[in-house]
Amino acid sequence: MAKWLAIVSTLLLANAPGLHADDIDQWLSAISKTGAGAAGSRAARVAADQLRDQGIVILPRLLDAMDTPNVVAANWYRTVFDDIVQVELKSKSPQLPLPLFRDMVRDARRQGRLRRYLLDFLDRFEPDFRQSWIPGQLDDVEFREEAVAIALEAAQQAKQKQQPDDARSAFKKAFQHARREDQVRAAADGLKSLGLDVSIVKHMGFVTQWYLLGPFDAPGKTGFKLRLPPETKVDLQATYTGQDGNPIQWKPYQTSDRMGQVNLVQAIAPVKEAVGYAYAELESPRAQEVQLRCGADDNLSVWINEKIALARLQWLNGTRLDRFTATVSLRQGVNRILVKICQGPQHKNPAVSNNWSLQLRFCDKTGAAVGLKPILPANSTP
């Protein structure tokens, strides 16, 4: 009886789409309003129950609704979708809208989480789809890493088969599209093994040409809060009193590290309880919003065009790629970048090494360089 009622109800809905349209719109809309502060949860619960009762005919509407940056609303829709699909999967011949699933997976404008979710469904019903589709997604923001992994695998196989041209071509393709550190390194290493050097620094947008100043004295862990002269004005000609009363000056430095790390122990001095500064000028071809990604040991503050862009207090955690990220605006032409890097006391355990380092890059949202050009600061003495 219940099954029959459900079928009749479904048929009615399917044959008279306008009949329930207002209700369905209202229920979907109620869920779309959930978000910060758990707003709209009660209404969403009621709406979810109503939508669940509609059965599989509602799935396309739910999928459209799930394609939202509002993760709270997306989860509400998902619970309804999952419950309906679970019921459908128990039937003898499940009727899921697989062509729609495929279209949405292919559509890079859709939310990545929704595309992955549907791809998982397709794996169950069309297991060949993933294998045939993923390799072409080298520019796909969501599936890039899987596609690059396949390209790398193809390159390694070609290399093993003594097919250097094919291997080089595949490694090049992988390098060009790779954004994840291990994949970038693997592609660069693969190319190097075949006699081709590529620059990870250029590919990922690391800043490697700096003017460095230090060490300033900063007893204990006071460095982060100290306000020292470069934070007021960068004067590359000035001389300051550094740690132990020694005079210190800005000096140019270019790191040769393939991942753009600046080892301040080598570049400035093997000191403790100190502050150092790094300064660079970068020319941007246009005004643009970019990502500042950086890390330091021990901690760092970053100013862009004299405005603080990021400051993170941390000690003894090492310099790791893209540890901190901030979206920042660069102006067309010259942009001034000042970085303060603090060095804390020696770790209680003398075996812990005395690291003091910096890594910083500017990139787009995918992690690719954004065409900045290092230039010689105007008031420097070449």
Place this chain on the structure above:
Amino acid sequence: MNTRSQVNLCIKQASFCYTMMRFLLPVILCGLSIPAFCPVAKAEQWAQWRGPDSNGVALQQNASTQWSATDGIRWKTPLPGSGISSPIIWNNRVFVTASDGVALNELHIICLSRQDGKLLWHRRLWGTAPTRYHGTKSSMASPTPITDGQHLYAFFGTGDAFCVDLNGNLVWHRSLASEYGKFENRFSATSSPILFKDLLVVQCDHYGNSYVVALNKNTGVNVWRNERPDSWLSWSSPRLAPVSGSSAVELILCGSLRVEGLDPATGKPLWTVSGMRHECIPTPVFGHGLIYAVSGPKGPTLAIRPGGRGDVTQSHVKWEYRRGAPFVPSAILVGDYYYLIDDQGITSCLNAVTGKRAWQKRLPGGYTASPVATRDHIYFANEGGQVTVIRAHTPRYQQVARNDIGEPIFASPSLASGDLFVRTSRHLWCIGGQTN
């Protein structure tokens, strides 16, 4: 009334009957049946991180002391993805969380039958903002969920807090990472939420702007929220502690460099004790009128008397012990003894009242899971899957058994009604069958 209206009416009536039966049936059965099917005694629940008293102890029961991968196992059930959250047990259900996906932002809340481990329901959700995590020692499902018997509250390293009913239906979702900033964490957040009256308290300490927030457990709405500007990354969980000689309860937070006491109802800061390390993972335990807080590695254990005001470092620290501190596993207090196991297996037993060491012993393997205890025994699970069982309440080390389950263990076990629930890297195991 047209055909469609009639159909809708029928559906509504059927739905009403179904709903009534769904809610009334358990009540009817409960009224008719033996007490075992009714709301159960505290010893039969393990409703939160570290169990009934947040100390990792189930004193009213004993559990199996000997088993292997094939002997003494009531059931084992494969789990999806990864996670080091502990299972929680409420009546005849076991709840556990997990995460998977490329960035571990696919979140799972799973409900199993306590009787046979069969899947009752599985709710999948998206997480907002996954962070870095340790490949084996953490995932986005590191915090342990909590239940009040009506709802289940699950917090994930993606910065999401969910409330579902015990049938898996979503009640509310807070994307804290969307509202207050993505967590910046290198091992994923692990702090497990706690309940205080109608509040769900979540501690969010990370490299960015740290805070602690109390949500109305029924609605998910903020009741209070405190910024923690001087705290950065830590993984410790909040806990409650009564104040001796009063009816007051304090909210205890372990974080960078200090332990803090707050009024749980309002978030008002009450007291602080300095002396912790920068990064705190273990959750404090409570007994003998004292909070036992430890931070490592190689940090101190502080035995703190709650109830102070202001900086009480000089006045309320009863004793301090400077050795044997773990980085990850929480300590355990069983009767008059306080036990620490560090990540390398060095186990120390202290007199809980004086802080004097009773014994020290190296157990095999590395340790991430926190120990749990029954009336007579303490269980130390290592990362290789071995569980060493020792006798509690004695001033000497007395090993009872060492059992190998054959799968890595990073999650702290749970106990309920004489059953030991062990989450390994692949399964949830229910070890049962023997009590004494």
